[in-house]
Amino acid sequence: MPSGSIEVESKFTAGPGTEARLAALGAALAGSSSFRDLYYDTPDLRLTRADHWLRLRQGAGWELKCPPLPRGGASHGLGAACPEPPAEGAGGSSHVPDAASQEPPAVATTYQELTSPRAVVGRLCGVLGVAPAPGWDQVPGAVAGLGLQEFASFVTRRRSYRLGGLRVDLDQADFGYAVAEVEALVGAQEEVPAAREEVLQLRRALGPDGATRVPGKMSVYLRRHRPRHYQLLLQAGVLAGDPQPP
Ligand code: V4E
Numbered sequence: 137m138p139s140g141s142i143e144v145e146s147k148f149t150a151g152p153g154t155e156a157r158l159a160a161l162g163a164a165l166a167g168s169s170s171f172r173d174l175y176y177d178t179p180d181l182r183l184t185r186a187d188h189w190l191r192l193r194q195g196a197g198w199e200l201k202c203p204p205l206p207r208g209g210a211s212h213g214l215g216a217a218c219p220e221p222p223a224e225g226a227g228g229s230s231h232v233p234d235a236a237s238q239e240p241p242a243v244a245t246t247y248q249e250l251t252s253p254r255a256v257v258g259r260l261c262g263v264l265g266v267a268p269a270p271g272w273d274q275v276p277g278a279v280a281g282l283g284l285q286e287f288a289s290f291v292t293r294r295r296s297y298r299l300g301g302l303r304v305d306l307d308q309a310d311f312g313y314a315v316a317e318v319e320a321l322v323g324a325q326e327e328v329p330a331a332r333e334e335v336l337q338l339r340r341a342l343g344p345d346g347a348t349r350v351p352g353k354m355s356v357y358l359r360r361h362r363p364r365h366y367q368l369l370l371q372a373g374v375l376a377g378d379p380q381p382p
Pocket of ligand 1: 147189201245247292317319350351352353355374375376
């Protein structure tokens with residue numbers, strides 16, 4: 137898949153009975169891990185304002201989570217057009233309910249995850265409207281050349297389960313926030329609606345908050361540690377005013 141996988145995911149709040157429920161549904165524990173994520177942006181936050189999330193994940197390397205390009209859009213052409221800012225409540229997210237669905241908006245999100253250096257750098261250049269320079273064939277060169285700076289750093293302890301084609305991650309972040317998610321990976325935009333239904337079905341079976349949007353780790357991290365950044369993303373419509381944990 138040249139342009140990376142498309143992730144359809146839905147976050148929920150796990151409780152003391154979640155793992156037993158997973159086991160009862162036939163899910164298998166796929167592993168436990170612990171990793172640090174470092175997130176990067178320009179000093180004026182142009183990447184996250186455009187809903188682009190560049191991170192260096194310990195054990196995995198550089199990853200860019202961003203809204204899938206519209207059909208026919210360049211997947212990683214250098215100098216690709218800057219996407220429009222996302223709709224209210226997060227752009228890559230399925231925050232605008234599709235006509236056929238009775239699901240409440242904002243419960244499942246859809247993002248592309250790019251990992252190949254060429255795709256990551258191409259998309260960064262497209263969003264920032266700059267041409268790539270020599271030495272930017274690897275992500276660290278582009279990060280330095282584009283003047284990107286770290287804005288978030290935290291460790292996640294994760295337990296992952298597999299059930300059919302779905303993954304369930306139970307995350308505990310080191311800043312004191314726990315969140316779980318059901319995730320499907322698909323290879324093409326056409327597969328998103330069916331994956332979304334599967335994800336939401338399992339989420340309803342697991343979460344006590346089946347129709348509630350649960351904030352991700354970053355939303356809580358920014359609100360607590362980078363309040364001005366958080367406010368800016370609320371104003372930009374990239375993060376919704378999620379119900380926040382205390
Ligand atoms: C896409 C995104 C961000 C990047 C972090 O994504 P997230 O899925 O929260 O982190 P994680 O560690 O679970 O990644 P994984 O291991 O699954 O790849 S930060 C904010 N967003 C946008 C966003 C949004 N607007 N709303 C929700 C509910 N989630 C993410």
